[in-house]
Amino acid sequence: MDRNLCLEPATVATVLHDERQLRITWADGHTSIFDSLWLRDNCPQDRDPRTGQRLVDIADLPQDPKLLSVRQPDDNSLEILWVDEPRSAQFSLSWIRRHCYCDQHRCSTRPAAVLWRGSADGIRRVRYSDVLRNQDALGDWLTSLIRYGITFLSEVPCEHGRVLSVAALAGYVTETNYGRIFDVWSLPDPNHLAYTDAGLGLHTDNPYRDPVPGFQFLHCLQSSDEGGDSLFADGFAVAADMKDRDPDVFAVLSRTPVRFTFKDADSDLTAERPLISLDHRGDTAAIHYNNRSIAPPSLPSEEMQRYYPAYRLFSQMLRDPRYIMRLRLRPGDLVAFYNHRVLHGRTGFRDLGVRRHLQGCYVSPDGVFSTFALLHRNQERVPA
């Protein structure tokens, strides 16, 4: 995702430089400062014209290139010369402006998450036929998925395997030991509690896997006569509230490694991760919580004693009704959610006249974010 800023025409008021830095003040008053090495590292002629890929390696570049001259051959470009280098570089001014790295303009790679508790107006339910026909409807549906971590389709034909063609609208299906597609229904000899009629508390799927499935798509082919409501909660909202309320507990959960396992005749999966994963900036990047697959903790005794109360508090917060969206999927409904963020569960059910049946698949994040970015490539702004 390119930043959605700097869309003003890149008109220059003044250009100043010394050996180390270029300082451009734009017509709108903003000042951008670029290091000489950054400019040298990003010379347009060092990009392959066919693919846009960089042709040089940092080790090929001078260690300390000194700016010699900067001039504006026309209204749209800047020509730069460095000391002891014969070659000048031509930058487009709009490119330069778009890549300003001041505090205000530094880009983020993903649209910001909008937290929700119980529900939110921005969570969309879109008709499948509209998504097929109409780029705006597809954009609406994906925007909800990316901003809120959850989105719904209605009137998806109740056909076996249809969930795969819905997934293909967004990205690429992830194959696992459960297959490319999995049937969620009650089985006589289940290898998994999901394949029983038991209620399931809020959880994320497959934290014992590397990588953990990104998006989950679940298509309701048949609902049960009794029970089987779906439950969802925004784990990022729960984590944010916990961080506010008890930063020490949040810190324990974000640094204590938790092992998760799943074993059956054909699989032996184990992975270790904290219940709350932080990114390199210290922001919440993922929630992984699944009481069914947590392995016995293996921690030093003093860490164990800090971990258990924190784990209990998180588990209790996940039962707080104010976080929970409860609804009943009807045949033809399809929910998609970000499994690194949104927890899901269900109430217990009983198959009487009909057999409750969902079909699901996992979809990796990259394709979904790529589809979203392509939809907005030629738009001015990412929709709010």
Add this chain to the structure above:
Amino acid sequence: MDRNLCLEPATVATVLHDERQLRITWADGHTSIFDSLWLRDNCPQDRDPRTGQRLVDIADLPQDPKLLSVRQPDDNSLEILWVDEPRSAQFSLSWIRRHCYCDQHRCSTRPAAVLWRGSADGIRRVRYSDVLRNQDALGDWLTSLIRYGITFLSEVPCEHGRVLSVAALAGYVTETNYGRIFDVWSLPDPNHLAYTDAGLGLHTDNPYRDPVPGFQFLHCLQSSDEGGDSLFADGFAVAADMKDRDPDVFAVLSRTPVRFTFKDADSDLTAERPLISLDHRGDTAAIHYNNRSIAPPSLPSEEMQRYYPAYRLFSQMLRDPRYIMRLRLRPGDLVAFYNHRVLHGRTGFRDLGVRRHLQGCYVSPDGVFSTFALLHRNQERVPA
């Protein structure tokens, strides 16, 4: 992976307890200490007998269960009662011993990486027909992949798509915008420098993707007459040496977010990660380095000034011949490597009489580790 320790018979010498802790001294002299809450949390009867999955949530358990009595009804088990709870728990002694969480026995989820510089005796080349026929050969091949991050097959039939059936021996193929399978050869109108005859410096694939492809399998169908040697290096060894040599540089590279991008007509991929990713323990978990897809850095000026020299040093180390394994893939050779660890590259080539042609696919880590664990499930120890 279960820990590969504690294989002695679990014979008890003494059992002591107070309200909070159980202390078992085993016949071999080792003492294990278990917290009361840990024991209560892991009662065998709270696991589903069919699936082994946990049926209770931590929020369902008493906050501070007090041990009342511990007795040994027979040589193989331990019966525990807690204050104010009617139900006793029966633990198998061998299970208890296996789950000792003292400093010495705490388990790791993955076999340890063995670092290599240039080459290592443990890196295996196995005949494809042997892997198909023989579980030990399959185990050898996978052990090299998991311990060293790289492994070779020879005499793989030079058929289109055969790489997919090789991948299926190990795990599940990851589909991306390049397809389930990709052809690496020189194209007249490439969307990617890999699809030219250019030399490629050491790199990891697709750091602009989320998740980054785990394992890469490359099957040589045709080598070129001139050039096109393959290069590999163990990024974990480079990172370890850098950490020894210059811990500050290592720290900069492990915390500075770097954006990577790939864009063509059908894809718009962007992700941000440090060149060296650490896990929650502070250990090196992944290397992501690709000079072709690094986006212009977007950092505060003072971070930029720390980042560039660190990035340059890393890039220079990656050219140091002592790290590099150089070899020529022959038709029928298939290399598999862990793309979060092992960097790969090639020398430039010229298609004269024949056209250099590799077919590749990505394979997600979970399936490979599961296959490896299944192979060793009934063995006493993970092979060294």
